Amino acid sequence: MMYFALILFASFVACISATAAPAxxxxxxxxxxxxxxxxCGEHxxxxxxxxxxxxxxVNLVWDDxxxxxxxSSTDDPSCNTPLPFSCVGRPDGNYAYxxxxxxxxxxxxxxxWAMDCPAPTHFNPTLKVCDYQMDANCVL
Incomplete structure (x- = not known):
């Protein structure tokens, strides 16, 4: 039971952004x-x-x-056009492509920096590392 609780907690923490909310x-x-x-990709x-x-x-936007x-967003059409990825304002680290x-x-x-995962791995957005395809949970 403790193992399950740790996994659940780790899954929750992985969704929290490093970006601060406006004061x-x-x-x-x-x-x-x-x-x-x-x-658009945060709430x-x-x-x-x-x-x-x-x-x-990754590839989803918040629909208020x-x-x-x-x-896609029903409340803000400007969020439906993917913006180019930028590292400006982001903490150092790995992000989904x-x-x-x-x-x-x-x-x-x-x-x-655009990086390639070694074959046959995929990027795992939860762990932020290249991982076995079956464990990576990559969603296009």
Whole structure:
């Protein structure tokens, strides 16, 4: 049971974004999920006035009408056009490469590097490493 709880906790933590919410975002707002004002692929959960930013899975955007991540947004058409990946404002680390499970982006000092996973591995967006295809959970 303890093993299951650790996996569940690790899965939850993997969805939390490294991006901070705008200062005071949840002030005066009811508890719930809200569209991130600066990033279509993130949403902000307000709870007791505290903000937590969450990432949508790769290639999905937040739909504020449906209050979930979707392939397209019904409330903001500008979110339906994929923007080029940028490392500006992102912490150093590995990120999924949209449309190709065998590649990933590595951000270092806000510089983007396109990297290949060694064959036959795929990029695992949860672990942020190349992994066996069956374990990578890559979604195009």
């Amino acid at each position: 005071g975002f949840c002030s005066g707002k009811a508890d719930g999920d809200y569209k991130h004002p600066n990033n 902000i959960k307000c709870s007791n006035g505290m903000a937590s930013v969450f990432d949508c899975p 009408n449906l209050k979930r991540c979707e392939f 949209p449309g190709d499970c065998t590649k990933f982006y590595m951000c270092s000092n806000q510089i983007k």
